[in-house]
Amino acid sequence: MDEQYDAASQLESFPCDAVVAALAEIAGDPAQSDETLVALCAESLAEIWIHRGAVDRDLLARLTPHGRREAELTVAALAPGLLTRPA
Template identity: 80%
Template sequence: MKTFSWGRRKPQQGPAQRPVPRREYLPGEREALLIGILLGTDTDVRLDEQYDAASDLAAFPSDAVVAALARTAGDPAQPDETLVDLCAESIAEIWIHRGAVDHDLLARLTPRGRREAERTVAHRAPELLAR
């Protein structure tokens, strides 16, 4: 006859976990990788990776980043509204960091992107929206 132990189970002992070393990036390299992910195609990258890249790019206030974000947020054929929102929000974050809104670029965004960028700036730095 079998007997059962109804007490606590011992935790499984697995292989020792080694910390994974963090990769060091050269200046501009992480920014370029994120732009590549953002502008990738459906066959290259997953949509959730593009979302992450769009959000992460707000930390890189360069003209190249703004151009990549604007390419997505200003594309009327872009089918994913969340991606447009994230790109427009990152553009707004960069404008807030720079202390100035690019009104010409704002006008070139899709209506949805424009609303999201204006909403973000109005919430965090409304004085920047005045021309």
């Protein structure tokens, strides 16, 4: 699991669409029981959105409740203005 956790938390450094899709698949999977992995994927998604300057609100809405909360907390802490911008 440590390798998965490391990968999930480091993927924010690769803000391409394929990485976003992979992170979203895990953070949006209601069958995913590893909340730590979901949180790390959601945090990496949030970091990518911050890097891109916009939150993908459709994708945010598709995350699991735990993933959505983690992504929102990350954006709120690092770039709170992104959450208040109109969609």
